[in-house]
Amino acid sequence: MPTADRSDPFTQGRVTAAVLIIGDEILSGRTQDTNLRDIARYLGAHGVDLAEARTVADVQEEIVAALNALRSRYDYVITTGGIGPTHDDITADAVAAAFGVELHEHPDIIAMMEARWGDELNAARRRMARVPDGGELVNNPVQGPPGFTIGNVFVLAGVPQIMRGMLQDVGPRLKGGAVVVSRTLRVEGSGEGAVAAPLEAVAKAHPGLSLGSYPFYGQDGFGTNLVVRGRDPGEVEATLTELISVLREAGVANLQVVETPA
Incomplete structure (x- = not known):
């Protein structure tokens, strides 16, 4: 294979x-x-x-x-x-x-x-x-x-x-591998331009994980879903916490952890 x-x-x-x-x-x-x-x-x-x-x-x-x-x-x-x-x-x-x-x-x-x-x-x-x-x-x-x-x-x-x-x-x-777990951070009222630098910094610090940004728009406003994916649940959770901290330090507010499909 x-x-x-x-x-x-x-x-x-x-x-x-x-x-x-x-x-x-x-x-x-x-x-x-x-x-x-x-x-x-x-x-x-x-x-x-x-x-x-x-x-x-x-x-x-x-x-x-x-x-x-x-x-x-x-x-x-x-x-x-x-x-x-x-x-x-x-x-x-x-x-x-x-x-x-x-x-x-x-x-x-x-x-x-x-x-x-x-x-x-x-x-x-x-x-x-x-x-x-x-x-x-x-x-x-x-x-x-x-x-x-x-x-x-x-x-x-x-x-x-x-x-x-x-x-x-x-x-x-199927002979599967380790299941990928994901955590999603919903950032309301801030587009990708506001979160790009903090997200990149965290991503570079954790090369074993996948970090992505997915903007959303609707009648209730706009924002970005930031998704942390990896095979180690502990590392994923710790990285999510770090991401929240880095975003807050950068002045990004309205952060909410939500449950979404991987």
Whole structure:
């Protein structure tokens, strides 16, 4: 598997993943993707950092190129979309091509389909039973055929509810690292220009952590969320306290620690 960049203390012991979102409907704007958010949160809870996400069209050569690039760089790749019964559902074909293996109809999937559809099991539905040689099934507890995994790649459905169900079978197969914890400091009435220097000073003093600034605007005013992330909860908490102190010394007020997703 790929290894983390040891030159950055924050990446030490890091397990990484990428998401490959497949589908013309995403790129056209017809369908809004929500899977990326759900996958990122799920992986984070298992000690796996989502490091990259790409979206590609229903073009086999593009899927193969993206998949090969991602699977060689990261510990895991999760794909979503393109495993349905229609002509443009070509993810299984692309994954097989990327790994240089053939596709075959998985007998367990065919048995599931025969039990459900009987004589109505047509050629289109049988497309969903194709799995690359050497692949293993990923359980689908919601509806329809399962996904599959081969190498360090997990191939999941694009329908959000079904994808989330499949994720439950992915988690136990992951070899995660230390879970990243985060703390958020909400600074109301001060933009990034006011907090940039104090934030940079604290960030340089703690190279093993990730410190970020995220401005917000709304009817109730504006401000900045400052997020401290790391794998040592004690260090994260101590750094948050230090950040508050440094900001107050710089004359920045209206500070509030809030709970937000990592």
